[in-house]
Amino acid sequence: MTLSTDNILTGHSAALDFAQPEPLDLTSGKYVKLWQGPQHPGITGNMSLELILEGDTIVDCKTHVGYLHRGFEKLMERRTFIQNFTVVCRIAVPEPTFNEYLYSHAVETISGIEIPERAIWLRTMNLELMRLASFLMWIGGMSGAFGQYTVPNWTIAYRDFVLDLFEEMTGARIYHMYIVPGGVRAGLPDGFRKRARDIMDGAEKMLDQVERVMFNNVVFKARSKGLGIITADMIDPYGIVGPNARACGFKRDLRKDEPYLAYDQLDFDVITGSDSDAYDRAYLRLQETRQCINLIRQCLDHTPTDGPFQADMPNVLHWKVPAGETYVKAECTRGEYGYYMVTDGSEFVRRVHVRGPSYTHAIAVMERLAVGNNIADIAGLMVSLHNYPPEVER
Amino acid sequence: MSLKDLLSPFFVWQRAFEKPYTTIRPTLDRPGAPAYRGFHINIAETCVGCGSCHEICQNQAIDMVAVDEFVGRDGDSGLRPRFDYGRCCWCGLCVDICTAASLRMSNEYSWIADNPNEFHFTAGVDETPWQDNELGYRRAEGYHLYPPKRIEMELLPAEESVKSFDEVTLGYDIEQAKKEADRCVECGICVATCPAHMDVPDYIHSIRDGDYEKGLKLMYRTNPFPGTCGRICTRKCESVCPVGILGEPVAIRWLKRFIVDQVDKKDYKRILDEQIENSDFKVAIIGAGPGGLSAAYYLRQQGHAVTVFEEHESGGGMLRYGVPSYRLPDAELDKDIDHIISIGVDVKYNTRIGKDIQFETLLEDYDAVFMSTGLSVPSSMRIHGEDHARVLSGLQVLADVASGRDPGIGKKVAVIGGGNVAMDAARVSRRFGADVTILYRRRISEMPADEEEIHESQEEGCTLIQKAIPVEILDADSPEQVAIKWGEAEMVDDPKGGRPRPVLREDRMHTETYDCIISAIGQSSNLDYLSKELQEQMAVEWGKFTPVEYQHTTLDKVFVGGDFANRTADAISAIEDGHHAARGINRFLNPDLYINAEQQHDI
Numbered sequence: 001m002t003l004s005t006d007n008i009l010t011g012h013s014a015a016l017d018f019a020q021p022e023p024l025d026l027t028s029g030k031y032v033k034l035w036q037g038p039q040h041p042g043i044t045g046n047m048s049l050e051l052i053l054e055g056d057t058i059v060d061c062k063t064h065v066g067y068l069h070r071g072f073e074k075l076m077e078r079r080t081f082i083q084n085f086t087v088v089c090r091i092a093v094p095e096p097t098f099n100e101y102l103y104s105h106a107v108e109t110i111s112g113i114e115i116p117e118r119a120i121w122l123r124t125m126n127l128e129l130m131r132l133a134s135f136l137m138w139i140g141g142m143s144g145a146f147g148q149y150t151v152p153n154w155t156i157a158y159r160d161f162v163l164d165l166f167e168e169m170t171g172a173r174i175y176h177m178y179i180v181p182g183g184v185r186a187g188l189p190d191g192f193r194k195r196a197r198d199i200m201d202g203a204e205k206m207l208d209q210v211e212r213v214m215f216n217n218v219v220f221k222a223r224s225k226g227l228g229i230i231t232a233d234m235i236d237p238y239g240i241v242g243p244n245a246r247a248c249g250f251k252r253d254l255r256k257d258e259p260y261l262a263y264d265q266l267d268f269d270v271i272t273g274s275d276s277d278a279y280d281r282a283y284l285r286l287q288e289t290r291q292c293i294n295l296i297r298q299c300l301d302h303t304p305t306d307g308p309f310q311a312d313m314p315n316v317l318h319w320k321v322p323a324g325e326t327y328v329k330a331e332c333t334r335g336e337y338g339y340y341m342v343t344d345g346s347e348f349v350r351r352v353h354v355r356g357p358s359y360t361h362a363i364a365v366m367e368r369l370a371v372g373n374n375i376a377d378i379a380g381l382m383v384s385l386h387n388y389p390p391e392v393e394r
Numbered sequence: 395m396s397l398k399d400l401l402s403p404f405f406v407w408q409r410a411f412e413k414p415y416t417t418i419r420p421t422l423d424r425p426g427a428p429a430y431r432g433f434h435i436n437i438a439e440t441c442v443g444c445g446s447c448h449e450i451c452q453n454q455a456i457d458m459v460a461v462d463e464f465v466g467r468d469g470d471s472g473l474r475p476r477f478d479y480g481r482c483c484w485c486g487l488c489v490d491i492c493t494a495a496s497l498r499m500s501n502e503y504s505w506i507a508d509n510p511n512e513f514h515f516t517a518g519v520d521e522t523p524w525q526d527n528e529l530g531y532r533r534a535e536g537y538h539l540y541p542p543k544r545i546e547m548e549l550l551p552a553e554e555s556v557k558s559f560d561e562v563t564l565g566y567d568i569e570q571a572k573k574e575a576d577r578c579v580e581c582g583i584c585v586a587t588c589p590a591h592m593d594v595p596d597y598i599h600s601i602r603d604g605d606y607e608k609g610l611k612l613m614y615r616t617n618p619f620p621g622t623c624g625r626i627c628t629r630k631c632e633s634v635c636p637v638g639i640l641g642e643p644v645a646i647r648w649l650k651r652f653i654v655d656q657v658d659k660k661d662y663k664r665i666l667d668e669q670i671e672n673s674d675f676k677v678a679i680i681g682a683g684p685g686g687l688s689a690a691y692y693l694r695q696q697g698h699a700v701t702v703f704e705e706h707e708s709g710g711g712m713l714r715y716g717v718p719s720y721r722l723p724d725a726e727l728d729k730d731i732d733h734i735i736s737i738g739v740d741v742k743y744n745t746r747i748g749k750d751i752q753f754e755t756l757l758e759d760y761d762a763v764f765m766s767t768g769l770s771v772p773s774s775m776r777i778h779g780e781d782h783a784r785v786l787s788g789l790q791v792l793a794d795v796a797s798g799r800d801p802g803i804g805k806k807v808a809v810i811g812g813g814n815v816a817m818d819a820a821r822v823s824r825r826f827g828a829d830v831t832i833l834y835r836r837r838i839s840e841m842p843a844d845e846e847e848i849h850e851s852q853e854e855g856c857t858l859i860q861k862a863i864p865v866e867i868l869d870a871d872s873p874e875q876v877a878i879k880w881g882e883a884e885m886v887d888d889p890k891g892g893r894p895r896p897v898l899r900e901d902r903m904h905t906e907t908y909d910c911i912i913s914a915i916g917q918s919s920n921l922d923y924l925s926k927e928l929q930e931q932m933a934v935e936w937g938k939f940t941p942v943e944y945q946h947t948t949l950d951k952v953f954v955g956g957d958f959a960n961r962t963a964d965a966i967s968a969i970e971d972g973h974h975a976a977r978g979i980n981r982f983l984n985p986d987l988y989i990n991a992e993q994q995h996d997i
Contacts, residue, residue, distance in 0.1 A: 082539065083452035086485035150406050157415035164427070171431040171499075171531045177485050185490070186534035189429060209405065216402040308536055315540035315576045317449055317491070318602065 016237060021060070030054055036378060038067045047362065047389040049382075053375055061370035063363045069393040076352050081107055081181060082316035084349065089175045091354055092391040094137055097130035098332040099354070100179040102339040105260075106352075107181040108311075110324040110343050118307045119183035124262040125299035126169070126178055127330070128292055132203070133162040134333045135289040138386055142282050143214050145379040146223055151214045158206050161199045168192055183310030193300045200293045207290055215283060227278040228369040228381040238368075239360045242335020244385060247284045248276030254331035266298050278384035285333075285386070320347050334358060334386045356391030363392065426501030431486045431531040433502045434477055436518030438464070440496035443471035444581035444636040447488035447497055450539075455481035456488060461519050469634030471583055479505075479513035486531050491539050493579060493636035500527035542641025545574040547648050552853040556824050559719045562850065563625070563648075568604075571652040575601035577637055578644050584631035589962065590616045590970040594631055594646055601649055607665045609653040614666055617969055618691040618734050619684055619713075621726045624651025626717055628844065628964045654729070662733045670737065673697035675983045678760040680747050680923075683711020684965045685766030685956030687731060688972025689979075690739040693764075696980050700739050701760075705746040709735075711768055712957075713965060715793040716815065718822050748923030757951060762979045764945075766956035766972065769917035769937075769963065775810060779867030780913070784876035788819035788914025795822050803828055804909020808878055809856075810864055811914035812841035817848060819912045820856045828909070830855070833862040833880055835896045861885065863898050870907045877907045919958040944978025945971055953978055 024031055037048030046067040052060040072091050076084045088103040089096030101123055108115065115123075136159040140152030163173040168189050170178035178185050214220055235245050245252055253270040255263040271287050273280040313319075323345040329338040335357035344350040362385065369381060417424050426432050443464065448456040458473035465472030475488070475497065489497050497517070502524040507513065518525065548564040549555070555562045566574065580595040588594065593612045600609035613620040627647050635643030657665065675698045679686045682704035690700045708714060709731050713722060735741060747753055756763050772787035774780060786803065788811065794801040805828050809820040812834035820830045832851070834841060838860050841848055852858055861883040868877040881903045883896035919937035921929060932947040932954075933940060939959040941947055947954055955971025957963040981987070 079452050082450065082487065086452055086483060086487065148403075150409075154409075160415070167427040167430060171427070171429045171486065172484065175483070175485075183537075185486075185537055186429065189427075209409075212405050213403050216399050218399040219403075221399060309534075310537050312541065313539065315579070317446065317540065317579055318576070318599075 016233060024052060024060060026052070031059065034375070037064075047387075047392070049366070049370070049378065051370070051375065051378070056374050056376070058370050058373055058375060058378065061367045063366050065363065065389055065392050068390050070390075072394045073352050073354060076349055078348065080316070080347050081319050081321055081349065085180050086175075086177050088354075089177055090390075091394055092332075092356060092388045093174070094388060095130055095134045095332055096175050096177075097126055097179065098330055098337050099339075100177065101127060101261075102328050102330055102337060103341075103352075104179050104181040105330075106326050106328045106339045106341040107321060109326045109328060110341065111321045113182055113311045113313075115183045115311050116308045118187070118304045119309045119311075120262050121299060121303040122184045122187070122309060123179055124266070125296060125303055126176070126184070127261070128295045128299060129162055129165060129169075131333050132289065132292045132296060133159045133166070135285055135292060136162065136203070138285060138333070138383070139210060139214070139282075139289065142285075142380070142383045143210075143220075145383040146220055148214060148217070148220065151210055154206055154210065158199075158203045161202070165192070165196055165199060168195070180310075182313040183308070185310075187306075187309055188303065196300055197297065200296055204290065204293055207286065207293075211286060215279075215286065221279060223377060224279040224282065224380060224384070225275075225277055227373065227377055228384060230276045230365070230369070232276075234365070234368075238365050240335075240365060241357050242331070242333070242386075243281055243284050243288060244357075244361060244365075245335065246271065247273035247281040249274050254329060254336055258329075260330060262299070262302070265302065266295055268295055278380060281384050281386075288333075318347060320345060321349070332357070334361065334388070337391075354391065354394045356388065356394075358387040358389065358391050361385045362387035362389060426503050426530070428501065428529045429531050430499070430501035430503065430529070431484045432500045432527075433505060433522065433524050434475075434482075434488075434517040435498045435500050435522075435525055435527060435530065436475060436516075437496040437498075438474055438518035440494050441474055441492075441518065442469060442494050442496075442581075442583060442634075442636050442639070443473035443475075444493050444579060444583060445471065445473065445475075446491045446493055446579045446581065446636075447475050449579070450487045450491045452485070452487070453481040453483055455479070455483075459516060461516065463519075469583060469587060469636075471581065471586070474516050474519055476514065476516045479515075480510075487539075489531055490533050490537065491579075492533070493581075494639045495533065498530060498532050500524035500530035502527060502530075540579065540637065541573070541577050542637070544577065544642040544645050545570045547645065549850075552850070552855070555720065555850075556821075556854040559825060561625075561723050562720050563651075565655050566648055566652045568656075571601050571649060572604075574645050575599075575649055579637060581636055583634050583636060584646060587634045588631045589964075589967040590973065592616045592631075592650075597653060598644070598646070598649055601653065606653050606656040607661075610657050610662075610665055613650065613653065616973065617966070618688055619730045619965065619969055620650055621654040621730045622684070622713055622722060623647070623966055623969070624649075624654050625722050625726065626713070627966050628962070630966075654726075659729050659732070662729075663736060666733070668695055668737050670695060671697045672699070673983075675699065675761045676701070676759070677762045677764065677979060678703065678756045679764045679766070680753075680756075681711060681765065681767040681956070682706075682709035682731075682741055682743075683766055683768055683956060683968060684713055685768070685968035685972040685975075686711070686764065687734050687739070688969040689764045689766065689953075689955065689976045690741075690972075691734045691737065692973050692976035693979060694734075694737050694739050696976070698761075698979075698983070702739060702741040703745045703747055703751065703756075704741060704743050707743050709741055709743070715796045716789060716818070718792060718795065718818050720821070720825070721818070746923075753923050753925075753928070760951075761983055762951050762953065764953045764955065764972070764975050764979065766954065766959075766968065767919065767921075767923075768957040768968070769919050771918050771920050772913060773916035773918055775864055775913050775915060777864055777866055779869075782867050782869070782876050782911075784870075784874070784908075784910045785867060786910055786912050788815040788912050789917060791819050791912055792822060801826070802910075803912070804874070805829060806907075806909045807831070807912060808833060808906070808908045808910075809912045809914060811916070812836065812843055813914065813916070814843045814847055815917070816912075816914035817843045817851045819914050821847075821851050821854055823912065824851075824854050824856060831857045831859060831906075831908075833859050833864060833878075835861065835863045835883060836894075837861060837885065840893065861896060863896060865898070865903065867911065868905065875907050875909055876911055877905055878911055879903060879905045917957075921958075944981060945975035946978050946982070951982075953982075 050062040088099040136155040140155040143151035170176035273284045325342040338355040340353040342351040459476045578598045584594040597609040597612045629647045632643040679702040791801040807823045807828040866879040885894040939954045953975040956968040
């Protein structure tokens with residue numbers, strides 16, 4: 001599907017009308033202003049929506065972030081290159097590994113370090129396990145946002161089994177700190193592949209049940225179909241990426257378009273949808289979760305059992321990375337995740353800019369899609385965009 | 395919407411009969427994974443307190459604190475890491491960088507205490523229930539945060555080196571030196587171990603920065619012989635370098651040499667720029683060896699008029715007459731000595747105290763005297779026939795070679811001894827084309843010589859016979875030859891726990907004829923310039939001094955240093971003795987300046 005530039009230029013779509021709307025007369029008694037978040041179970045993480053309602057219908061939405069700002073980009077300028085890899089994982093709590101990979105990859109790109117084959121495969125497997133864990137948690141969230149509390153119990157439990165795998169592989173469940181500049185920190189423990197395959201088999205069965213209970217569900221369908229449609233002409237002006245873009249037919253996936261790590265050696269297709277509403281985005285993610293399991297199995301088959309997993313490194317205690325700049329990117333669960341890094345030849349990084357997909361999805365897209373919807377569907381809409389506020393605030 | 399969509403969700407009831415996923419806490423404990431990054435374990439015995447964990451911790455959760463038990467241990471800072479669990483993020487970088495592999499993590503992850511101060515603890519010293527935990531995070535094999543292997547210095551191939559007196563070690567180039575300098579973890583244990591307390595991490599840092607002039611300045615603060623020590627130092631620093639615990643120690647000696655190699659001799663004056671204000675004091679120094687010249691350098695810096703008396707025609711002492719030029723080329727030694735002399739040190743060569751000038755005259759004419767005449771008399775083997783004309787001393791052979799005289803060793807030589815002098819004598823003999831056999835009474839592993847000297851002498855074709863005890867020197871058929879009778883030894887353990895003793899086996903005797911036998915089993919001092927009374931006053935025992943504070947003898951005005959006043963008898967200790975004596979003499983001359991010891995500024 002290609003994008004019609006006519007639409008963008010002439011602004012036919014309502015979503016592309018960027019003119020300031022007429023200010024609402026809040027004293028008229030017609031409207032109610034309501035804050036959803038930052039402490040609200042229907043909000044993904046710590047952010048809030050300032051909603052103006054007319055009856056049950058939203059007429060205006062403003063997104064507010066900043067509740068989670070910890071200044072990671074600035075913190076990194078005061079830490080050495082090795083110390084930073086323990087910081088970056090905190091930028092996106094449910095998906096730390098992508099930050100670890102991109103940070104390490106950026107440092108390696110600037111300093112010209114080539115990582116060994118085994119590290120490439122271990123990193124790929126680690127990223128796919130992360131994607132699986134993240135998707136499992138998201139499915140639970142999506143289901144919960146529509147008032148169904150059974151499915152979250154199943155998926156979060158399986159996410160925990162994936163975290164068990166992480167615990168074995170990396171030594172930690174959430175902040176793995178496994179992908180380190182130069183490679184990874186260890187190989188696979190004994191018996192890991194068998195246990196991983198067992199969990200993959202179980203997860204696959206569980207996903208079938210999820211499909212039966214959550215997706216073949218009259219309530220879920222009724223509430224999510226037609227909710228928050230992202231039209232094709234919004235994709236580029238808004239910078240929408242990942243499953244949100246794929247759900248409306250855009251075949252865009254960095255793993256295929258610009259393969260990194262071992263993705264050019266893995267067998268998979270880019271999954272696309274067509275309806276681009278909350279249901280379609282959810283269903284697409286369910287399919288990607290299955291694809292993810294498949295990719296993990298391929299990684300389990302292909303990851304070399306021996307050989308080095310770390311490139312020859314200088315002494316990290318006074319490691320100076322040559323001056324340079326780079327932008328590196330990877331496909332995380334929500335789309336293109338990018339790191340822009342500038343170094344000045346010292347022991348510290350000069351500037352890092354982290355650009356996560358939630359930046360547009362959670363702020364601009366959410367504001368636009370919320371208008372006209374029922375207040376009860378806002379939580380579901382928000383989850384369907386798959387946002388992680390910490391990566392907005394870095 | 396279909397009927398199926400309405401019914402399908404009721405499938406959930408099927409799961410009501412399945413076992414729950416959850417673990418029943420707290421009745422059932424779930425242990426962490428085998429490689430879980432849990433609470434810290436430190437094997438305090440193995441730890442050397444290098445502080446790399448403290449250095450790498452991005453949360454500053456680790457402090458290095460002194461632990462009495464380990465303070466003063468050799469090659470140990472006496473510090474141990476203290477963890478603050480209010481700050482720790484369990485990244486495990488401390489475990490990864492640990493040079494001794496003493497730091498690790500258990501797979502324990504639950505710790506309850508009612509006193510929050512308990513979460514601030516010294517792992518391995520304060521008692522923790524997980525200290526002996528077998529599981530938990532360890533650094534994986536093949537994962538390093540600093541290069542464990544050193545950059546090998548290029549050597550002249552043995553077949554070439556044995557033909558000439560050219561220097562065997564070829565030096566680092568800039569890239570090699572930077573790579574090697576990069577391996578340093580800057581713990582400073584070397585500084586504490588070095589007899590002269592050189593600023594090793596700092597001058598290595600200057601190599602990484604490419605600032606060799608700064609490196610040179612740093613070295614001259616504690617050692618006016620960097621070029622010499624950069625080649626032949628006994629490098630106690632490297633033996634304690636924590637990088638060497640799991641890998642190879644940083645090549646501190648070669649890096650020191652590298653800095654000196656990078657700086658031209660004519661720039662020394664400009665770089666070091668000693669500001670000297672003349673004082674009214676005169677100091678006499680006996681012996682222009684490393685100890686004497688080191689004292690002269692630091693005393694001259696304080697403005698005193700320094701006169702050095704040397705019996706030979708050039709300075710350097712054992713460095714010149716005892717160390718062959720393939721290890722220490724004369725030009726490099728001169729580079730160091732010339733700078734010392736250039737700041738205004740007066741050296742009187744060919745002047746022997748006791749013959750040309752009496753010691754008592756010095757005592758009268760000068761405000762202080764520093765003696766550093768070293769060990770110059772070869773020790774006796776105490777066996778019959780030792781005075782045979784074809785039995786030479788190692789020292790004599792080396793001195794002859796250094797002065798350009800023919801040592802007259804012949805073509806088949808036996809060297810007795812296992813120290814550096816023995817190795818040097820053997821290797822020098824090889825260079826004169828002799829067939830060399832080294833006889834040593836103990837095992838090779840117990841030889842006091844440098845490991846690389848032993849290795850290189852074998853590379854160059856010396857035959858090394860261990861556990862061989864000389865029994866008797868016999869006349870050979872020709873007066874140009876000499877025979878030696880030696881017996882094989884058996885190592886007998888010392889019941890008191892000392893090192894094993896070689897015991898002669900009477901049934902295993904050998905007799906062999908050589909052109910000469912070089913005896914190199916040790917040296918003692920020559921104190922004939924001191925009268926009996928003076929020796930008694932200074933409590934000389936077995937030709938050795940036991941100086942008190944600041945190298946002072948019990949005699950007013952007289953300070954000593956060097957081989958006859960310390961146990962290690964190596965160049966770096968002599969240099970430190972000289973430096974230390976210079977401090978002492980300065981205090982002695984200016985007592986008012988040092989009313990309070992803490993006011994003492996470093997000279």
